[in-house]
Amino acid sequence: MVRQAKKEVLAQLFQHYRACAQDNDAALYEIAMSELPEMVYHSNAIENSTLTLHDTEAIIMRDIITKDHEIREVFEAKNLAYVMTQLLNKPPEKLTTELLLSLHALLMAGIRHDIAGRFRSGKQWVRVGSHVGANPAFVPGLIAELLREYDQCDDEYFLDAIARFHAEFELIHPFLDGNGRIGRVIINQQLMQKGYPPIIIQSKHKHRDYYPLFDVYERTNRCDGFADLFALLLQESLHKRIALLSSRRVITVAQWAKRHGIAGNAAANKAARQTIPAFRMRGVWMIGDDAA
Incomplete structure (x- = not known):
């Protein structure tokens, strides 16, 4: 759980951010769009993409492929950028199964048409390291239950709720591919729905700051590490926008x-x-x- 002192810091920052953001929708949009290459780069790098930030920026902003890369990696960059742009261009939607599937369909377009926009089923088991995703037969029900629990968590601090959702979503691993990228997109969808700016989970120290948190959750059902990480990154995102606006x-x-x-x-x-x-x-x- 996010500590009370951190909650108070975030509450004060959010008030300052809202004051700066008033009548500045265009500026906020441009700031978010300027972050798009970094957001895409880090999310794909967490999944071991070989694209650099420079490569990603060239592909997204200028439609230039700077050197030989697998076509899959190019599509992954373009598709993830498109998914995030769609979220930024629309009023925040309630998180539903339909939204999850539509985002996944956009993410996997041109990569895996056979699995795009649908949960695992039949014999489509997945394994990440030593973790085996949920039985495909139960995936739709588990996701429906997760969405229902998130929708009913009004008494829980928003970052704690988002952290638990992220940990459980990745534990279920509902898709055959693209779970991590969609999971991180959802974090920002949830933040934006509550009026907060998006965050960027950094790839540089993923083996120290991010991956181990999934193991902790699987062993203990505790997601404090995710909540603390998201709180720190949200502070940074708020600081950035306040500085650029003021x-x-x-x-x-x-x-x-x-x-x-x-x-x-x-x-x-x-x-x-x-x-x-x-x-x-x-x-x-x-x-x-x-x-x-």
């Missing part, structure tokens, strides 16, 4: 640290812990130049 300009954390007489590694640690209002842009920690 600061004269943004500078690197390294520049900010030098200005304030702080060691560079100490400032980077503060940024990673979100004890300063820093955020990443193309892998570089940035901050508003007016940050104290």
Whole structure:
């Protein structure tokens, strides 16, 4: 569960964000669209795509394939970008089985037509490492139950509910392919439905910060690690939007640290812990130049 102190920090940040965001829908959309290559790159890299951020940006923004890549990876980048763009262009929808299937159909278009937009069935078992996904015969019912529980969790803190949904969704592994990417899309759909901006789960330390959380959930049914991770990333996303909407300009954390007489590694640690209002842009920690 997200600690009370963190909830209070997020509540204050959200109020500040809403004040900055008022009458700034166009700016918020452009910020989100500017993040699209990073969002797609990291989500695909978590699934071991060989595309770099530069490759991903060239494919999405300029329709250029910079070097030899498997056509599947090109489709994965384009399709995931399209899915996220669709979510950004529409008013947030209630999460339903139909929405899940439609998002999966878009994600798998041109990659696996035979499995696009449908749950596993028959003998379509899946395994990820030592974890075996749910029995295909029970997948539709398990997803319906998960959606119902999420829809009825009004008394649970929103990040705790989203964390539990993500952990359980990936444990079920309802699709033959694309579960991780769809799962991370759903996180942002759930955040946007509640008025929050999207987050980017970073791929760099996936073996330390992300993958182990699934093992913990499978063994203990605890999803605190996911909730804490999402809280930290949401802080960063809010800090970014507040800075871009209200600061004269943004500078690197390294520049900010030098200005304030702080060691560079100490400032980077503060940024990673979100004890300063820093955020990443193309892998570089940035901050508003007016940050104290």
